Amino acid sequence: QPKTPSKEDGEFRDYSHSEIARDAATIKNSVVMHLAATFLRTPSNIDSAHAYLASAFSVRDRLLQRWNLTNEYHDKIGAKRVYYMSLEFLIGRTFDNALLALQLRDEYANVLGDVGFRLEDAIDEERDAALGNGGLGRLAACYVDSMACSNYPGWGYGLRYKYGMFQQQIINGYQVEAPDCWLDSPNPWELPRPDIAYPVKFYGHLVRDPEHEHRYKWESDVVYDAMAFDVPVPGYGTNNVGNIRLWSCKTNTLFDLNKFNAGDYQGATGGQVAAQILTDVLYPNDNTNEGKELRLRQEYLFCSATMQDILARFKKSGKPLSELPDMAAIQLNDTHPTLGIPEMMRLLLDEEGLKWDEAWDITTRTFAFTNHTVLPEAMEKWPVPMLDKILPRHMGIIYDINLYFLQSVEKKFPGDRELLRSISVIEESNPQQVRMAYLACVGSHKVNGVAAIHSDIIKQTIFKDFVRVQGADKFINKTNGVSPRRWVNECNPDMSELITEVVGDRSWVNDLSKIKVLEEKVDDKDFCKRWWDAKQKNKGRLAEYILSTTGIKVSPNALFDVQVKRIHEYKRQLMNILGVVYRYHRLKQMTQEERDKELHRVVIFAGKAAAGYWVAKQVIKLINSVAEVVNSDEEIGDVLKVVFIPDYSVTAAEYIIPASDISQHISTAGTEASGTSNMKFVLNGGIILGTVDGANIEIGEEIGEEQIFFFGCLAHEVEDFRHYLRFHQPKPDTALQTAFDMIQRNTFGDAHIFQPLIDAVMRGGDVYLLSVDFPSYIEAHKAVEAAYRQRDEWVTKSILSVSRMAKFSSDRAIQEYAEEIWNAEPVPVRGSII
Numbered sequence: 001q002p003k004t005p006s007k008e009d010g011e012f013r014d015y016s017h018s019e020i021a022r023d024a025a026t027i028k029n030s031v032v033m034h035l036a037a038t039f040l041r042t043p044s045n046i047d048s049a050h051a052y053l054a055s056a057f058s059v060r061d062r063l064l065q066r067w068n069l070t071n072e073y074h075d076k077i078g079a080k081r082v083y084y085m086s087l088e089f090l091i092g093r094t095f096d097n098a099l100l101a102l103q104l105r106d107e108y109a110n111v112l113g114d115v116g117f118r119l120e121d122a123i124d125e126e127r128d129a130a131l132g133n134g135g136l137g138r139l140a141a142c143y144v145d146s147m148a149c150s151n152y153p154g155w156g157y158g159l160r161y162k163y164g165m166f167q168q169q170i171i172n173g174y175q176v177e178a179p180d181c182w183l184d185s186p187n188p189w190e191l192p193r194p195d196i197a198y199p200v201k202f203y204g205h206l207v208r209d210p211e212h213e214h215r216y217k218w219e220s221d222v223v224y225d226a227m228a229f230d231v232p233v234p235g236y237g238t239n240n241v242g243n244i245r246l247w248s249c250k251t252n253t254l255f256d257l258n259k260f261n262a263g264d265y266q267g268a269t270g271g272q273v274a275a276q277i278l279t280d281v282l283y284p285n286d287n288t289n290e291g292k293e294l295r296l297r298q299e300y301l302f303c304s305a306t307m308q309d310i311l312a313r314f315k316k317s318g319k320p321l322s323e324l325p326d327m328a329a330i331q332l333n334d335t336h337p338t339l340g341i342p343e344m345m346r347l348l349l350d351e352e353g354l355k356w357d358e359a360w361d362i363t364t365r366t367f368a369f370t371n372h373t374v375l376p377e378a379m380e381k382w383p384v385p386m387l388d389k390i391l392p393r394h395m396g397i398i399y400d401i402n403l404y405f406l407q408s409v410e411k412k413f414p415g416d417r418e419l420l421r422s423i424s425v426i427e428e429s430n431p432q433q434v435r436m437a438y439l440a441c442v443g444s445h446k447v448n449g450v451a452a453i454h455s456d457i458i459k460q461t462i463f464k465d466f467v468r469v470q471g472a473d474k475f476i477n478k479t480n481g482v483s484p485r486r487w488v489n490e491c492n493p494d495m496s497e498l499i500t501e502v503v504g505d506r507s508w509v510n511d512l513s514k515i516k517v518l519e520e521k522v523d524d525k526d527f528c529k530r531w532w533d534a535k536q537k538n539k540g541r542l543a544e545y546i547l548s549t550t551g552i553k554v555s556p557n558a559l560f561d562v563q564v565k566r567i568h569e570y571k572r573q574l575m576n577i578l579g580v581v582y583r584y585h586r587l588k589q590m591t592q593e594e595r596d597k598e599l600h601r602v603v604i605f606a607g608k609a610a611a612g613y614w615v616a617k618q619v620i621k622l623i624n625s626v627a628e629v630v631n632s633d634e635e636i637g638d639v640l641k642v643v644f645i646p647d648y649s650v651t652a653a654e655y656i657i658p659a660s661d662i663s664q665h666i667s668t669a670g671t672e673a674s675g676t677s678n679m680k681f682v683l684n685g686g687i688i689l690g691t692v693d694g695a696n697i698e699i700g701e702e703i704g705e706e707q708i709f710f711f712g713c714l715a716h717e718v719e720d721f722r723h724y725l726r727f728h729q730p731k732p733d734t735a736l737q738t739a740f741d742m743i744q745r746n747t748f749g750d751a752h753i754f755q756p757l758i759d760a761v762m763r764g765g766d767v768y769l770l771s772v773d774f775p776s777y778i779e780a781h782k783a784v785e786a787a788y789r790q791r792d793e794w795v796t797k798s799i800l801s802v803s804r805m806a807k808f809s810s811d812r813a814i815q816e817y818a819e820e821i822w823n824a825e826p827v828p829v830r831g832s833i834i
């Protein structure tokens with residue numbers, strides 16, 4: 001049990017005396033010092049890039065000081081630690097976030113002003129840390145933010161990819177990928193730790209220990225080194241600083257001087273190159289399993305280094321290994337880090353010499369697992385021959401885990417061979433495959449989904465047999481959340497001012513339940529006007545961003561209709577653009593007089609398609625082709641504009657989300673596990689148009705159904721529709737047919753390019769049920785339009801919604817994880833610094 005701080009307090013309070021002072025002169029000195037000593041510049045010889053870098057390094061000094069204080073303190077009092085293991089952390093920028101957390105934003109703005117720079121320009125110099133694809137990676141970043149802000153002793157563990165999420169260019173309407181060389185310029189937000197590195201083995205063979213049943217020696221010549229980089233995570237308004245430890249792969253194979261001397265220059269560095277490639281690049285797949293050998297090796301490098309590090313830290317406490325589960329909780333962010341389970345077993349059996357049952361008890365009490373998707377194509381499975389070749393010891397351990405597990409199932413359900421076959425960690429395909437979701441489930445004490453509907457679905461589908469065998473209590477829900485620091489306070493300063501004014505102070509940033517009082521303001525005319533104006537200002541800011549990134553001019557007076565997320569068939573950007581095509585058709589049928597009465601609308605898209613996902617890339621092309629025709633149609637003018645903003649990122653989202661009037665979250669029911677941008681949009685005063693899916697449902701429950709536009713079929717109806725459509729042609733309604741016809745008449749260029757998209761609906765079984773949901777989708781848009789014309793009621797909806805969104809703070813989510821899964825408590829660092 002974590003102890004409450006007691007007599008050590010005094011000792012730790014001393015640290016606050018050494019904290020770097022917060023006055024203007026000290027801040028200025030530290031910036032000037034970094035300019036000179038870190039970047040060889042003087043105040044008369046800087047550009048905004050160096051203004052940013054020098055300020056960032058001076059902020060980092062403060063963070064690192066607190067980092068040290070926090071970790072030393074947690075060690076000292078023996079706090080239980082939480083480890084969030086994720087192959088992805090989609091962090092975005094840190095500078096502004098850190099300034100706000102330390103409450104030094106104005107001070108740095110002044111110092112920069114003194115040397116002739118605007119803080120905003122310095123902030124704009126930072127490149128995103130884009131070490132993730134989408135929802136899952138951003139969730140991990142929000143969760144470490146919440147752990148830091150709520151004083152949990154929590155760390156993230158991940159990989160330091162040299163190339164993050166690719167940069168998306170749009171050329172001739174098509175997506176073109178360029179590498180994200182984010183480390184080309186200095187990164188102030190990481191600290192290299194050459195003193196912290198672990199060897200990680202691959203391939204080789206096993207030698208059995210004749211004395212011990214489960215003890216092996218694993219011998220191999222292929223040994224890489226994983227070196228740590230620490231990324232401090234500022235806690236807002238607290239002394240605590242969290243950490244994300246990212247591993248970078250090196251080799252301990254030396255430069256081969258003999259080969260070099262013999263003229264074999266490539267061979268001389270070959271070993272080093274082979275190692276580095278392991279952490280070179282983030283796999284750009286969202287909700288899809290790539291299944292490549294390099295990915296498996298990446299995952300193992302990550303898991304091995306992390307397990308060694310966690311065990312090393314634990315062993316410093318001097319406690320027996322049986323107490324590991326009291327000192328550490330490990331959360332697996334989907335199955336990608338599941339090899340942590342057999343790796344922990346290997347270390348406990350082979351290195352520590354524990355018996356199987358002891359090791360297994362420790363492991364399962366330490367691990368818990370979050371599932372993020374039910375899409376079959378996303379399920380990780382590794383061919384047994386591949387695993388056996390690369391990780392022979394782990395393959396053996398997985399076989400044993402499965403053997404003991406199946407024996408326990410057989411005992412409970414004697415003779416049920418079908419059950420054994422379906423629940424086995426090994427799938428009896430050719431070749432056999434290891435089902436990682438099953439392995440994660442067997443090795444964890446809790447399994448959770450990420451929204452209520454999703455947690456129900458996984459109990460009825462992929463984990464159905466496990467519920468029977470292991471009991472329903474193991475399977476719980478933890479609805480996702482988002483950080484109010486980044487997703488309101490940082491990205492929406494004007495609305496944040498209004499909230500602060502009503503709450504009385506800024507405490508809502510760390511306690512979102514306080515925004516409830518906004519509800520009292522819905523009848524305050526003046527307040528409503530300022531609320532509307534704040535949104536309009538954000539729309540103006542986005543209009544400028546759109547102009548600078550696409551050259552398209554849009555009016556902030558139009559309705560901003562936004563769909564930004566990864567491009568995926570299940571998310572149905574295709575349905576959205578077909579709706580736009582239909583709208584365009586209708587507008588073309590009207591007289592100018594009729595058109596003038598129409599609500600002006602800007603339809604905004606952004607999102608990346610996985611590099612190998614052809615259909616998704618064709619959807620991007622269709623959106624851009626429609627945009628080109630519509631935007632240059634003089635008859636249409638400002639009545640309809642279509643925009644595809646290139647290179648969607650965390651930073652782009654911070655511009656886009658606060659500027660949305662209506663945003664679309666329109667996945668086929670039952671396919672979007674949760675969604676998290678839906679929460680961000682509503683928190684920023686936007687209304688959502690969505691299907692009865694993921695967290696949309698819970699958002700509707702919280703804010704009231706009058707505040708949300710639902711449409712489409714329900715999750716429990718999907719199977720029947722799909723079944724029907726496997727054997728029958730879809731029957732598109734006239735609106736959908738009109739859109740298809742318009743495309744096929746070459747209105748948006750060569751129709752051949754788009755025929756496969758139409759075929760996916762008309763001949764491919766319409767798996768995502770566009771033809772089913774299209775009529776109600778069009779109706780829902782009409783309802784949105786009517787509502788937006790009633791400005792007062794619209795503002796009421798907006799304010800009411802925001803006031804009722806407290807549930808969707810990631811602080812609430814983290815508290816639930818801590819209480820129901822991790823058994824961890826907040827441990828505020830004593831010794832007041834702020």
Ligand code: 475
Pocket residue numbers: 133134135136137139285286287288289334372373378450480672673674675676694
């Ligand atoms: C869900 N990524 C969202 C979000 O819980 C949900 C899968 C395989 C390989 C690489 N990446 C993935 C995901 O599965 C993923 O991002 N899932 C998303 O997780 C957070 O809000 O509905 O689609």
